[in-house]
Amino acid sequence: MCDEHANADHWRFSLAVYRQEGVPAHCLQLQHRLGLDVNVLLLMFWAARLWGVAPDAAQIAQADETIRAWRDEVVQPLRQLRTRLKSGPPPAPDPQTDALRDSVKRLELDAERVEQDRLAQWVAARTAVQAAQRASEIEETRALQSDASVALLEQTAVRVVAFYEAQATTALLQGDALPDDPWLPLQHAHAIVMAAARVRTRRL
Template identity: 45%
Template sequence: MSAAESGFQRFALAIYEEDGVSPATLLIQNRCDVDVNVLLFAAYVGAVRGCAVHDDDVAAAADRVGSWQREIVAPLRAVRTRLKAGPPPAPSTATAQFRDRVKALELDAELIELAELDSFLAGHALTPVSGTPAERAVAAMTAVTSDTGGTEVRDAMSVIATAAAAYGGPG
């Protein structure tokens, strides 16, 4: 981690590595069509910052990073994903090395998005809320997903919320 990483960036990178969090975020991303970084942002605001996330907070955060996500991060992800199986000459040793470089660029783009969300957080008023860190994280993520995914989405949120609540880094 670089010294330039924010508290939110440290949080996002740390909990993403926790057991079950990566597949949980991907499930929610695919079922609810949400940006994983905005989802983790909500978990951070709820669990670590102890604040509520409302629809207008989600809209403002998504507006802040939406173009970057759609125009930069998503295309890099699409290229990386496509290189797993094709087009020819992929998959091959040469294309695997290229895919690794694309993956590194995708991560760099994600870190820029995390920094933008952290900058947004610094200038955005939030409302303190009661509850345990895990309860606050679930409530905040529900604002992002509108809870449209049913039991599997709620279970995935629980996995993320548990990791978020256990996060011991600085907020």
Template identity: 40%
Template sequence: MQLVERRLLDQAIDHLVEVAMLGLQGLKLGLDGLGVRRIRRRQVIHAGRTRPGRLATSLPAVYPGARPKGSAQKPPSKSQATVSDFLPHPFWNFSLELYAGEGVAEACLDLQERRGCDVNILLFCCWLGASGRPTMTAERLRAILTASDAWQSDVVKPLREMRRRLKDKVWPGALPETVDAVRRRVADAELAAEHAEQLKLASLHSPPADRERSLEKRLRATVGNLGVYAVCLGVVPDEADRKSVAALMRAAFPAFAPVEIAEAVGLAA
């Protein structure tokens, strides 16, 4: 499954996208197979009426390995078994779609390395706002971070570090194909851990979405959530931070012109 350009792997940007590629490439599923869509303005036909300007935010809960309704049940292959055990959730589908957007992987890596951001929290902030949910308070986000930090530090990070060591270190006497096979198994576990973290985040805070919320308000709520995250980290956003946030917003809200995104995130014209 090709979620991002090959150059990202060549540059060793090996967070969520590389893990997803390792875990899903055998399934040969594109984003259409996942049932996810980029957030965009569209016309929604409802009860005989056409309403322009709505968001495609009701992402179907389709996940890798799920079968269409009415299709025959087939025993999953070994490569599918791990992935198809994942629980479906719109947040996960949204994350895969957004992270595949132009410049998003680089922006997340930049914020992770310079500011210590958890990529899943960045994606969570984006999903909440883009799906029509209100901006979180700093108190609420701090409680969420407290509840999720242990899983990130004790489970996700050690798996990521192990996968990187298997990839980057030379292992004398070990057959390359066996090292690669082990790395793929670790990548499967890392992907499962990332998914589990997202399910935990959604269970901790998922207020009802306002489907009538305007696109402009969704953008403001998303930027607001990321601002609250900066407050929780004790970070005063600089121009580099705002540029990375702008890359996220351009991918999440392609209906807006770049100048509108720049204004929303506080970048100078």
């Protein structure tokens, strides 16, 4: 799979999941509660369906590290600026600053696309290695029944949430507020899993 094709397929998959009803709200909750990178979560769903196995903790950490600097230094500052312009500083909000906020929103989306493309390349490189080692298993993956596919995505979601919960625990030790319900992240993740399960990857 060439990088350009992998990027396009991954981007279409991510958009197909994210645009389903309720998914943006669940993603936002995971982002706020755990600092979870939604792009990484969607990538891991994509990878799990491609590989036929849930990514392990080391792979999740590697994917996150691949785009950490870009996310921290580009995506998040754009997101923070867009959010801040909703209510201030003066003269915001007004028609002129609303137009500026729309421009920032477009830049944020472009920056997230760069992140998604880099993540897709990361998956493609590892898929090539795995394909050489177990081509037959990959073929079997493409024939998974829907219930097995959901179980695979659920396992992936649990591992991604656990990774970001560990990061959040470190922050809690430094004085941040403790989440009110530790099960909520998994509930939000489950809703996104069901959305991802409805997307037929091969038809994208």
